[in-house]
Amino acid sequence: MSKFKIIGKSVPRLDGLEKATGEARFVGDYEVPGCWVGGILRSQTPHGILKGFAKDPSFDWSRVVFATASDVPGENFVHIVRDDYPVLTKKYVKYTTEALALIAAPDARTLEEALAAVQPEIEPLPAALTLDEGLEAKIKVWGEDNILDEYRIQCGDITKGFEDSDVIVEGVYETGPQEHMYLETQGALSVPLPDGGLEITLSLQCPYYVHSAVIQALGLPADKVSIRQPTTGGGFGGKEDYPSMMAVWSGLLALKSGHPVRLIYDRSEDIRTTTKRHPSKVRHKMGLKKDGSIVAMEVDLLLDGGAYTTLSRVVLQRSVLHAAGAYRVPNASIRGRVVATNTPPTGAFRGFGAPQAFFAMERNMDKAARILGMDPADLRLKNVIRKGDRFPFGQTLNEEAGAEAVLRRAIELSGYREKRARYDSERALNKRIRRGIGLSVVMHGGGFTGSGEDNMGSIVKLDFVDDTFRVLASSVDMGQGSATVLPMIVAEALGVPMDQVVAPPADTVLVPNSGPTVASRTTMFVGATAYDACRNMVSKLADFLAAEHNCPPASILFEGGTYKLPGGQLSILEAARRFVAKHGPLFAEGTYKGPESDNPWDEKSFSGDAYKGYAWLATVVDLEVDMDTYEANPLEVTLVAEVGRVLHPILARGQLTGGALQILGLAHLEDLSITSDGTYSATHMNSYLVPTTLDTPKWTVDFIEEPCPYGGYGAKGIGELPCDGSVPAFLSALDNALDVFAEKAPATGEYLYELLEAKSPQKAKAAIS
Amino acid sequence: MKIELTVNGMLRSFEVGPMTRLIDLLRDDLRHTGTKEGCGEGECGACSVIMDGQLVTSCLIPAIQASGSEVLTVEGLGTSQNPDPLQTAFSEEGAIHCGFCTPGMILASHALLAKHPEPDLKTIRRELSGNICRCTGYEKIYEAVNRAAREGYGQDIKPRPNLCVQKAPSFTPEEAERYFYPATLAEALKTLQQHPGLPILAGGTDLMVDVKGGRLHLDKALAVFHLPELHELRQDDNCIHIGSCVTNDELDNSPLINELLPSLAACARQCGGPAIQNRATIGGNICTASGAGDLPVVLLALDASVILASADGEERMRLEDFVLRYRQTALKPGQLVKAILVPLPAKGSRQVFFKRGSRKALTLSRVSLAAYLELEEDKIRLLRLAAGSMSPIPRRLKETEAELIGKKLDRPLLEKAASAASREISPRKQTHYRKKITGNLVSRFFEEVLETAGK
Structure with a gap:
């Protein structure tokens, strides 16, 4: 029997019915009288010098508002982790689709005419379009060497480690860009206010990121700008940085035109211009003993950041911190670099650099298993990091469950061992349909890297309005369910029914800064902060009751939503009502206080306690391949996760299956590249293909729960974890089905065909020996 | 309007x-x-x-x-x-x-x-x-x-009443010069006679995408999807008559098509999702004349013809002769495709459609292949193979057919058939990959024939 009334139960999501009935309002659903439409004039050249604009004089330019870099009233940068992304390019054009000028028009047709009546004049320069070209730095995209950021991690003695190894396993692993394909495209609605300020409603994850970008670029005082969240149709990281651009652009047009301006992308503009998951190229070298134990590991990890930094620095941090996987590695040398290229900037995408790192790590693990003649599961079990072991960045793991537990459960649930052996032997039968099964084990650090959570200063406010407790946070519900889970935490902590708590959509006028909705941090850290707000609310009301009853506050007990008073008891609801009647507004704030660490994170040496809790996941992919058409189709995927306490089983399961399906797209379907003119090879939903119902496997999901002392009600982060494991597990299953070794994702049919063609009998022998 | x-x-x-x-x-x-x-x-x-x-x-x-x-x-x-x-x-x-x-x-x-x-x-x-x-x-x-x-x-779920009194739109006088919503096929043909070259709007699943993309500006059009004559689906003496506005969904759900032209039914349900299948028409798929069209691949293998109607009368043309090149057909001004005629398959004949898309649903073909086969004892008496997605328009694989007709269908022939088909097609992109798949699928078709024959 659970000790909780609400935590751990799958209560219906609070926004479920308004979404099911179409009543929920997304940014495109707002009706604003006199609203103009915004559009962006973009570069069609990947690299060049902007000389000016050729405007067709036959078009009546007084009908529209036209803005260039010189019209930006504040600093001409969209503030993200570094001020390098121009609001509008002044001189150097660094990628195709870069924003050069903005136009606002009274209606869509006039906008279309205006966009057709102006051409940017760009003197082209040679462009660096690939990671390798960026790294060469013959063409300067960013700084002197095109390196946007670099981090290194060292532990032990790498040279000696390799000397002590019996086997050295090397490989180079690559992943392509991935599009978020949130169903609702990017969109912003900026309304100019009579006092010169702006009210901006937009689809987003991070209201205060947008707020600070707008005040800096548009030169407005903080209190003149409000950022409001409508219902948000998916983000997955794609609405972490990019909404800052959308808000600045639409805000600039609204200020300049004096009209409300709507800037909503259509799908093609969204795919062509917004950020993607960083393409990666990772060189792995691993030294092992004959028995399979890892002695040394050297990793050289490259991410393609595109033309500007966006969030690449922090993406890279997470990449290098997860690069040695969920394993104990005594001697390690990890180097990570983000390289600038003349391509659209890449950015945050669920997993945030970890999926690329795990892809390389897990692939090299499979390669080592092949060479050692071990089963990939056994090699992993031999090396998984356990309680008391240290990560290469110096953090000692202090968690009981973890890699081994999820892996063992997943092996059992999926029937991995029997199937792996059976599929292996069935290959010789040369059947048209081949089966394969493969696995991976990963972890994901919850919350900001390093001391981010301690320094963030997250605040959650709890107030009592209209007889309801409102949990006020800038953490947004973009579909993941925080507008249900945060009220659950509050309802449990206050001992009130769910219908007594709401989480209103974020509005910077109303909500304090609880931080951005990123890094799998909301349930874990904002949840803990909301809990702190509840504690403060409880003691504030206890003080109030003590004064009323003239007794010491300590004599008042609070339990199950009720205050025990001398001579009776009172529900917290009633106490709140009395407080409001007597003193007016009732509120309390919570902050996040992390645990003391004797090994605190040190940014300079890039070592120490990097995360306060790790979530663990084992993924087993069981698939079939049609040998006539080289179609690989996942049939059953087993996900076993340890995410601390599961607060809402249905939502948690949905995070796992949804995240795993999204990344399975990258495993074999979502094929994207940069063409010679610097654009993406797929620019519509008919060419960038995400999984449909028919591409979706049967899911088997299980949780192992070890409550985490630092997260809300023991929760750890869950949002990104499922994106870390499916790609390598899918490719491992392809090994099993086809006896080929794929080193790139997506593993498209054409790639599988090439691998099979290249597999002459001699080469196959060499690979085994 | x-x-x-x-x-x-x-x-x-x-x-x-x-x-x-x-x-x-x-x-x-x-x-x-x-x-x-x-x-x-x-x-x-x-x-x-x-x-x-x-x-x-x-x-x-x-x-x-x-x-x-x-x-x-x-x-x-x-x-x-x-x-x-x-x-x-x-x-x-x-x-x-x-x-x-x-x-x-x-x-x-x-x-x-x-x-x-x-x-x-x-x-x-x-x-x-x-x-x-x-x-x-x-x-x-x-x-x-x-x-x-x-x-x-x-x-x-109960049927929902339609309260509309007026089915047809009432155009403004200016629109009435450019947009047409005929009540009958005869009226449609008369309109076409008066306005030769008028774009014909069937299910719109291709045209509306082109309009969205700015590739097409439909400032005039003849709407035909609603005409009952164009949704007729019946068996005539020696052929199956399929109205040009019969949708993929209608094909998929027709017992007649499922019994006699199973390859066409299989193809119809592999194009687009259900909402697209409810609007996409067989005539539209032909007239778009794109290499990625799927239904024409099957129709080529089934040796279909089109009935071209105009106010002056009808003519019949083999599909092969009708689709000329990418985005171009032999449709003359004043004509529309009224129906597709498919000869009744011979008793004991075999037919198949294979599609390799990039995912399992709602996807364009990378490779598509249709086959129609008549055997005499164990010899190939008649064979028609057609492939899509690898040339500007779907086409017959006549060299492969010629190489195989008259031969004994046995296992050794499978490899020969596969390599002949691989040789004959010339995809511009992903060349070797698509050649290989096409060969594999030709071989699979014959293998399936052999397997059922052996039983």
């Missing part, structure tokens, strides 16, 4: 341009903003509504074709205060995350349960395959549909 629509049981009239999309009528004119636009190209399903009982993507329906129809949107099901059981099931089963695909997904589920009140998982997956959800992994959506099915939701 003025049109009437019955939307969620209410009679509505609109004054709009003929090419205004249904989604815009709903969202902008009626403020029914539950219908969402995720792509505007029929690729995501977020704008799905039910029109005259059929699931459609409202971004691909121009007002001229919505005229007089009965439309159900998510607002017609229930409100958050008084939800419909399907909406409750979605909410409570965890089928909703971000909510943007939800209204379209719920309408697709409604259409699915109306057709299949007790669907199995395979049916649910197939019927929802045109609706993309990027959040959930779909599992909870299936569970919501299952729950509604258990509660008898499908059985409870």
Whole structure:
């Protein structure tokens, strides 16, 4: 029997019915009288010098508002982790689709005419379009060497480690860009206010990121700008940085035109211009003993950041911190670099650099298993990091469950061992349909890297309005369910029914800064902060009751939503009502206080306690391949996760299956590249293909729960974890089905065909020996 | 123009341009903003509504074709205060995350349960395959549909009355020079005679995408989808007559087609998702004359002909001669494709259609192959092979056919057939890969014939 009334139960999501009935309002659903439409004039050249604009004089330019870099009233940068992304390019054009000028028009047709009546004049320069070209730095995209950021991690003695190894396993692993394909495209609605300020409603994850970008670029005082969240149709990281651009652009047009301006992308503009998951190229070298134990590991990890930094620095941090996987590695040398290229900037995408790192790590693990003649599961079990072991960045793991537990459960649930052996032997039968099964084990650090959570200063406010407790946070519900889970935490902590708590959509006028909705941090850290707000609310009301009853506050007990008073008891609801009647507004704030660490994170040496809790996941992919058409189709995927306490089983399961399906797209379907003119090879939903119902496997999901002392009600982060494991597990299953070794994702049919063609009998022998 | 629509049981009239999309009528004119636009190209399903009982993507329906129809949107099901059981099931089963695909997904589920009140998982997956959800992994959506099915939701769906008095749009005098909504085929042909070269608008699933992309400007059009004559599907003396506006869904559901032309039925259900299949027409697929068309591949293998009708009369032409090159047919001004005639397959003949798309649903073919085979004893008496997606238009593999006709069909022939087909096609991109798959599929076809013959 659970000790909780609400935590751990799958209560219906609070926004479920308004979404099911179409009543929920997304940014495109707002009706604003006199609203103009915004559009962006973009570069069609990947690299060049902007000389000016050729405007067709036959078009009546007084009908529209036209803005260039010189019209930006504040600093001409969209503030993200570094001020390098121009609001509008002044001189150097660094990628195709870069924003050069903005136009606002009274209606869509006039906008279309205006966009057709102006051409940017760009003197082209040679462009660096690939990671390798960026790294060469013959063409300067960013700084002197095109390196946007670099981090290194060292532990032990790498040279000696390799000397002590019996086997050295090397490989180079690559992943392509991935599009978020949130169903609702990017969109912003900026309304100019009579006092010169702006009210901006937009689809987003991070209201205060947008707020600070707008005040800096548009030169407005903080209190003149409000950022409001409508219902948000998916983000997955794609609405972490990019909404800052959308808000600045639409805000600039609204200020300049004096009209409300709507800037909503259509799908093609969204795919062509917004950020993607960083393409990666990772060189792995691993030294092992004959028995399979890892002695040394050297990793050289490259991410393609595109033309500007966006969030690449922090993406890279997470990449290098997860690069040695969920394993104990005594001697390690990890180097990570983000390289600038003349391509659209890449950015945050669920997993945030970890999926690329795990892809390389897990692939090299499979390669080592092949060479050692071990089963990939056994090699992993031999090396998984356990309680008391240290990560290469110096953090000692202090968690009981973890890699081994999820892996063992997943092996059992999926029937991995029997199937792996059976599929292996069935290959010789040369059947048209081949089966394969493969696995991976990963972890994901919850919350900001390093001391981010301690320094963030997250605040959650709890107030009592209209007889309801409102949990006020800038953490947004973009579909993941925080507008249900945060009220659950509050309802449990206050001992009130769910219908007594709401989480209103974020509005910077109303909500304090609880931080951005990123890094799998909301349930874990904002949840803990909301809990702190509840504690403060409880003691504030206890003080109030003590004064009323003239007794010491300590004599008042609070339990199950009720205050025990001398001579009776009172529900917290009633106490709140009395407080409001007597003193007016009732509120309390919570902050996040992390645990003391004797090994605190040190940014300079890039070592120490990097995360306060790790979530663990084992993924087993069981698939079939049609040998006539080289179609690989996942049939059953087993996900076993340890995410601390599961607060809402249905939502948690949905995070796992949804995240795993999204990344399975990258495993074999979502094929994207940069063409010679610097654009993406797929620019519509008919060419960038995400999984449909028919591409979706049967899911088997299980949780192992070890409550985490630092997260809300023991929760750890869950949002990104499922994106870390499916790609390598899918490719491992392809090994099993086809006896080929794929080193790139997506593993498209054409790639599988090439691998099979290249597999002459001699080469196959060499690979085994 | 003025049109009437019955939307969620209410009679509505609109004054709009003929090419205004249904989604815009709903969202902008009626403020029914539950219908969402995720792509505007029929690729995501977020704008799905039910029109005259059929699931459609409202971004691909121009007002001229919505005229007089009965439309159900998510607002017609229930409100958050008084939800419909399907909406409750979605909410409570965890089928909703971000909510943007939800209204379209719920309408697709409604259409699915109306057709299949007790669907199995395979049916649910197939019927929802045109609706993309990027959040959930779909599992909870299936569970919501299952729950509604258990509660008898499908059985409870009643026909909805169409209150429209006027079916046809009434054009302004200026529009009446450019847009036409004929009452009969004869009237359509007369219009074409008077306005040769008038673009013909069938299901719109290709044309509306081109309009969205700015590649096509339909400032005039002849709407024909509504003409009953063009939906005729029957067996004549020695051939099967398929009206040019017969949809993929009608093909898939026709017992006649399933019995006599199973390869055509198989092909029809592999093009687009259900909402597209409800609007995509066989005539449109031919007249688009694109290399990626799937139905023409089968029709080539079945040696189909087209009936070209004009006010002056009809002519019959073999499909092979009709499609000239990429985006060009032999259609003369004043003509339209009235029907497709497919010769009755010989008794004991075999036919097949294979498609290799980039995913399992809602996808263009990378490779498509159709075959028709007649055997005499164990010898190949007649063989027609056609391939799509690898040339500007689908084409017959006549060299391969010639090499195989008259030969004994046995295992050694499989490899020969495969390599002949691989040799004959010349895909511009992914050359070796597509050649290899085509050869494999030719070989698979013969192998399947051998296997069943051996039994």
